[in-house]
Amino acid sequence: MKSLVLALGLLAVPVAAQAADWTVDPAKSRIGFSGTQVGAPFKGRFTRYDAQISFDPQKPEAGKAVVLIDLTSAETGDKQRDEALPQADWFNASKDKQARFEATRFVAKGGDAYDAVGTLTIRGMRKDVTLPFRLTVSGGTAHAVGHLDLVRTDYGVGQGSWANDSMVALQVGVDIDLTASAKSGG
16 A cells, blocks of 8 residues: 555656656646455555656656655545554554655656656665556646556555455555646756
8 A cells, every 4th residue: 555655756757858847736646556455456545745756758767756655645435444554553654654755767668658766665664666657748748657566565564463465465556647747947
């Protein structure tokens, strides 16, 4: 579930060759996650996050992004699950309120495909990750869509009786659907 932090890294999308800095439009963007609990799939999203993105399509390898996700903002539509997610067994948001995705470079994969390469930190556990995404640009607006599968226990998400897959699957999907605009003067 904390994997959502990775999704924001996809926002580092090029709008114009001269523009390097981007502003994400939260009203048109979504950082989502999915999992399976007791055999039933569920989806959720983070409603609060901040993204600082710099990306030049002429030099994607020099791009960078930092995305901070407020772990207390996870919503799945299930009251019991939503109340449990910030607690110590899951995100432990009283200790580490934010998850952090930091892309240190981007890799052009051909056509509209890119990888955001960096690290994801959740509950103080930092792991290298590569977030694949597709990018379309129209005028000064960029739209990035991507998906990443993570193992939640790699980040300590799910403690005690939740540390195995007997009730909640270990694999969590992170989906991003982000819209960003070029900052003026970028």
